[in-house]
Amino acid sequence: MVAQQVLNVKWLNSLNTKNVVLASSSPRRKDILSQLGLKYTVIPSTFPETLDKSLFEHPSDYVKENALQKALEVYERLKAEGKTPDLVIGADTVVAHGPRILEKPASVEGAIDMLASLSGSTHMVYTGVTLIAPSVEGADKPPRILTDVEGTEVKFQTVSRELIEAYVATKEPMDKAGAYGYQTTGSILVKGINGCSWNVIGLPASKVFFMLEEFTSEK
Numbered sequence: 001m002v003a004q005q006v007l008n009v010k011w012l013n014s015l016n017t018k019n020v021v022l023a024s025s026s027p028r029r030k031d032i033l034s035q036l037g038l039k040y041t042v043i044p045s046t047f048p049e050t051l052d053k054s055l056f057e058h059p060s061d062y063v064k065e066n067a068l069q070k071a072l073e074v075y076e077r078l079k080a081e082g083k084t085p086d087l088v089i090g091a092d093t094v095v096a097h098g099p100r101i102l103e104k105p106a107s108v109e110g111a112i113d114m115l116a117s118l119s120g121s122t123h124m125v126y127t128g129v130t131l132i133a134p135s136v137e138g139a140d141k142p143p144r145i146l147t148d149v150e151g152t153e154v155k156f157q158t159v160s161r162e163l164i165e166a167y168v169a170t171k172e173p174m175d176k177a178g179a180y181g182y183q184t185t186g187s188i189l190v191k192g193i194n195g196c197s198w199n200v201i202g203l204p205a206s207k208v209f210f211m212l213e214e215f216t217s218e219k
Contacts, residue, residue, distance in 0.1 A: 011216045012037055018086035023074040028183060028202035029091055036209055043078070045070035045090065049103075059096035060126045060149045066092035067128030068147050075132045075143060084139070087215075090130040093202050095154075095178030097123040102178045111168045111179040115189070118178065120158035125178070125200045126151050129208055131215045146215050150204035152195030154182075159189055 020040040022033060033040060047069045056062040071090025078085050095102040097117060105111035128149045135141035172186060173179035180186035182193075182200040190200075198205040 008037075011213055015087070015212065015216055020087045021074060021078070021085045021089070023070050023088055023090040026091075026202055032198060032201065032203040032205050033089070033208070036205060038212070040089070043074050045073045046077075047073040049092075053101050059094055059101050059124070060128070060151060062101060063092050063094045063126045064128035064130075064147055064149045066094075067130040067149075068145070071130040071132045084134055086133060088130075088132045089208075090132070091127055091203055093125065093127040093177045093199075095123055095125055097121070097178075104175055104177055105173060105179045108168055108174075111173040112164055114179040115159065115164045115167070115173070116161070118156045118180075118189075119164070120156060122153060122155045123178070124151050125154055127199050127202065127204055129204070129211060131211060133215065144215070144218070146211055148207060148211060150196055150199045150207045152193060152197070152199040152204075154193055154200060155191045157189055157191045 016039040020038065021043050022029065022040045023043060023045040025042060025044040030042065049066055051062065051065060051069070053062055056065070067090045070092060071088045074090070075085065075088045102114050105114055126149055128147065130145065130147040133144045135143055167173065167185065167189070168179070170185060172181050172184060176186070180189055182190055182197070193200060196204045196206065
């Protein structure tokens with residue numbers, strides 16, 4: 001209730017009368033948006049996420065492009081169906097350990113290897129966020145797009161092989177970038193965080209809030 005009272009602002013109230021779509025089925029992202037007081041529907045993106053990582057100079061560029069393409073896929077699909085939304089929110093999160101980009105593990109062995117590589121070291125979590133809305137100049141014009149990225153530094157504990165295997169056996173890592181979930185049991189692996197903790201969970205709440213404010217004020 002307190003969060004709802006704090007977030008009772010004009011632009012958010014106005015946005016909550018619109019057709020807002022989250023292009024993700026992530027329960028973490030849904031929870032975070034709900035805590036911001038935003039009303040939305042969920043239409044997951046079908047973008048295959050097959051971008052060539054070698055074409056991007058930095059992991060933050062890669063994750064921004066993934067977020068953009070996810071949001072665009074949903075926006076264009078709904079527009080083609082005659083259901084153009086007022087706003088689409090797309091997001092993508094990756095873990096970067098040095099130059100290596102870690103997304104969701106493809107196998108149990110892959111999850112174990114990822115966690116073993118992170119043990120006792122520092123890595124970065126990047127989340128790209130994209131907002132897309134129809135142009136105010138007309139439906140035949142390109143949509144308005146705002147995209148940004150948040151980075152958070154994460155320091156891992158030195159973790160034994162036994163603990164890694166026990167954690168992977170819970171199956172929690174299998175749908176998480178970097179093979180761990182900071183918001184649940186995976187928090188025991190984290191020694192410290194420098195930056196936005198919500199970003200590690202999957203969506204940088206503060207950045208998204210102020211992106212939404214900026215986007216709605218640009219009309």
